[in-house]
Amino acid sequence: MKKKILLFLELLYVICSSAFPVAPEKExxxxxxxxxxxxxFYDFKxxxxxxxxxxxxxxxxxxREMQSFxxxxxxxxxxHKTLDMMKQPRCGIPDVRSYSTFPHSPTWKxxxxxxxxxxxxxxxxxxxxxxxxxxAFQLWxxxxxxxxxxxxxGQADIMISFAxxxxxxxxxxxxxxxxxxxxxxxGGGIGxxxxxxxxxxxxxxxxYSGYNLFLVAAHELxxxxxxxxxxxxxxxxxxxxxxTDTRDYQLHQxxxxxxxxxxxxxxxxxxxxxxDCDPLSFDAITTLRxxxxxxxxxxxxxxxxxxxxxxxxxxxxxxxxxxxxxDAAYEVDNKDRVLFFKDNQYWAxxxxxxxxxxxxxxxxxxxxTSVRKIDAAVHDxxxxxxxxxVGNKYWSxxxxxxxxxxxxxxxxxxxxxxxxxxxxxxxxxxxxxxFFHGSSQYEVDIKKKKLIRxxxxxxxxxx
Numbered sequence: 001m002k003k004k005i006l007l008f009l010e011l012l013y014v015i016c017s018s019a020f021p022v023a024p025e026k027e028x029x030x031x032x033x034x035x036x037x038x039x040x041f042y043d044f045k046x047x048x049x050x051x052x053x054x055x056x057x058x059x060x061x062x063x064r065e066m067q068s069f070x071x072x073x074x075x076x077x078x079x080h081k082t083l084d085m086m087k088q089p090r091c092g093i094p095d096v097r098s099y100s101t102f103p104h105s106p107t108w109k110x111x112x113x114x115x116x117x118x119x120x121x122x123x124x125x126x127x128x129x130x131x132x133x134x135x136a137f138q139l140w141x142x143x144x145x146x147x148x149x150x151x152x153x154g155q156a157d158i159m160i161s162f163a164x165x166x167x168x169x170x171x172x173x174x175x176x177x178x179x180x181x182x183x184x185x186x187g188g189g190i191g192x193x194x195x196x197x198x199x200x201x202x203x204x205x206x207x208y209s210g211y212n213l214f215l216v217a218a219h220e221l222x223x224x225x226x227x228x229x230x231x232x233x234x235x236x237x238x239x240x241x242x243x244t245d246t247r248d249y250q251l252h253q254x255x256x257x258x259x260x261x262x263x264x265x266x267x268x269x270x271x272x273x274x275x276d277c278d279p280l281s282f283d284a285i286t287t288l289r290x291x292x293x294x295x296x297x298x299x300x301x302x303x304x305x306x307x308x309x310x311x312x313x314x315x316x317x318x319x320x321x322x323x324x325x326x327d328a329a330y331e332v333d334n335k336d337r338v339l340f341f342k343d344n345q346y347w348a349x350x351x352x353x354x355x356x357x358x359x360x361x362x363x364x365x366x367x368x369t370s371v372r373k374i375d376a377a378v379h380d381x382x383x384x385x386x387x388x389x390v391g392n393k394y395w396s397x398x399x400x401x402x403x404x405x406x407x408x409x410x411x412x413x414x415x416x417x418x419x420x421x422x423x424x425x426x427x428x429x430x431x432x433x434x435f436f437h438g439s440s441q442y443e444v445d446i447k448k449k450k451l452i453r454x455x456x457x458x459x460x461x462x463x
Contacts, residue, residue, distance in 0.1 A: 034078050037086045038062045041094045041239075069095050069231050071354070081356055089180075089241040095229060101262050102185040107226045108157065108192075111145050116156035121213075123202040129213065132204065133160060136218040139236075139249070140225055143256045144263050157192055158224050160217075164198040173197040180241070181216055183223040194220045206243045214246050222255065226262050230254050233354070234323040242359070245343040245372065252323060253298075273299045276310060277463035279439035279456075284376070285425040286329035286338050289351075292427065292460070298324035303460055310461050319349060328377040328425070330386060332399060341374045365397060366404035378426035378433060380446065389423040416444060418451040 038044035044062040060076035067074045070085050117133060120126050130150070137148040150156075166172040169190060173179050176199050183194040194217070196202070201210035222237050230237040235252040274280055274296065284295045294301040300318065302311035315324045328341040340347045345359035363369060367388075376389040379399070386397040393409035412421050416435070425436040433444040436457050443452040456463060 030078065030083055034063070034083065034086060035059065038066065042066055043094065066095070071233075084356070090239045095231065095239055101226050101258070102223075102228050105226060105262060106186045106191070107262055108146065108186045112147050112149065113158065113192075114149055114151050114156040115158040115160060116151050116154075118159055118161040121162045121196070121198060121202045123210070124204055124213065128204045129202075132214040133217055135214050136221050139218050139251055140221060140259060143251060144225075144259055144265065146225070146263070158221075159193045160196075161193075162196045162198045162202075167195060169195070173199060175199045176201075180211055181220050183220040185223060185226050192224045194224055196220075206246055208243065211241070212243065212246055214249075215244065216241070218249075222259070225259060227255075227258050230258065244345065247372075273312065276301070276461040277458060280458045281438050282425045282436055282457060284326040284329040284340070285427045285434075285436065287331045287427075288338055289336060292429070293329075294425075294460070295326050295329065301461065319354060322347060322349075322354065328374040328388070330377045330379045330426075332379060332386075333381060333384070339377070341377065344372050346374075367395070375421075376423040376426040376435070378428050380428060382446070387426070389421070389426065392421050415449055416442075416451070417449075418442070419444070 035044065035046060038059065039046070042062045042065055044059060046059075063078060063082060064074050064076045066072075066086075067076075067082060072081055072085060115133070115137065117130065120129050124132075134150070140146065141148055161167075164173055164175075171179075171182060173195075174197075179197055180200055181194065181196040184191050186192050196213075196216070202213045203210035204213070206212045206215070219236055219241075227237050229239050232238060232252065232254040235254040237255055237258065280296065282294050282296055286293055286295075290306070291302050291304040294303070295315065298315050300313040300315060302313060304311065315322055315326075322340065323342060326340050326342055329338055331338045336351050338349045340349060341362065344362050346362055346365075347358045348355040362371065362374065365388075371390055374388050374390060377386060379386045384399045385405070386399060388395045388397060389412065390409070392412055394412055394415075395408045396405040397403070398405055412419060412423070419435050419442045420437040420440070423435050423437055427434040427436075428446070431446055432452065433446055435442045435444065439457050441455050441457045441459070443455065444450065445452055
């Protein structure tokens with residue numbers, strides 16, 4: 001029986017100032033940790049002392065392989081960024097590229113699959129546990145021919161349980177942190193079963209003091225259906241556990257492609273790109289390197305001073321690891337740095353590279369917990385202020401002090417007369433703000449905050 005454990009490592013590593021030398025004991029500890037990590041996830045095998053040089057070369061090769069998988073700079077050196085990534089919460093199954101399946105691609109050979117919850121965590125109401133598990137199954141049934149039904153007695157195809165420490169399958173849990181849960185691929189006996197560590201704090205909603213049961217269960221059940229891991233950031237089957245808002249949660253296209261390939265279905269296609277002159281509403285708009293980028297679903301329209309006409313691209317072609325469907329975006333002072341917002345998180349992108357340490361919660365910018373998503377954002381290059389729009393209100397963020405300004409939020413209607421809200425997207429260009437709502441846009445004089453005219457949203461495309 002092969003080990004198929006979901007292992008999450010608690011993030012303990014703190015980057016130290018380069019002004020202080022690293023103690024030899026710390027270097028040795030990091031090296032031992034890295035060796036163990038590479039043994040677990042990249043098939044690294046340490047040679048005998050006689051072949052130490054060869055061993056170091058082999059380890060360097062494995063570090064390169066790991067760095068390449070996670071999109072880090074490929075150096076073969078055990079640097080801070082590499083160690084940081086190694087110490088992030090993650091799954092214990094070895095890493096693969098894009099979506100992947102277990103050896104021999106095991107699947108359920110029937111469409112009706114049963115599951116049974118053997119016991120319940122005291123951290124949550126029984127009804128909330130059942131809802132989380134049912135939602136996790138529904139996530140996968142929505143894109144496959146599989147139908148899942150719960151039973152309350154006897155043997156089920158997938159047995160779900162909460163346990164602490166040793167629990168009979170040779171893979172003991174290790175207390176709070178560390179291993180959160182593990183699951184087995186389809187098959188008889190223990191095949192398909194999912195176990196959750198009772199020493200963890202399980203929650204109904206995403207918090208930073210516990211683990212969202214729905215999110216972990218959805219990942220585990222992906223294993224129970226036959227999927228292994230993906231290196232696509234944002235995919236549910238990505239090895240790293242990342243807290244995210246799970247309301248209206250949807251599978252990443254990579255997860256969909258993987259499960260549908262496994263169950264021999266025709267992969268579903270993303271929404272078709274609208275024509276340039278169709279009535280358009282945009283998800284987000286930003287500038288980047290002198291160009292203006294318009295986002296809708298997974299598609300990008302590029303208007304550039306460097307070429308005539310409109311270029312058509314996809315978000316994947318720019319940033320393969322980002323999830324499509326942005327809520328807002330803006331470029332900071334033409335510094336080739338763009339912030340993208342989706343749900344209650346945001347990412348920073350420098351050119352075409354995602355900065356390390358992201359995503360971060362939008363509360364880091366000073367929003368109250370009641371704000372769960374951003375409708376639109378626009379940066380004023382003259383005042384160095386960024387305006388965030390949420391519902392019928394807006395906030396002013398000082399980019400110099402990196403803080404929200406006093407006196408906000410204010411009502412949009414009080415300062416921007418004649419503009420419909422919620423605002424879908426916003427842009428600053430040639431001394432004007434452009435606010436987009438549905439298929440319309442409003443041109444506003446920045447200094448006077450006066451509405452100049454109303455146009456179609458796609459007037460930028462010569463429509």
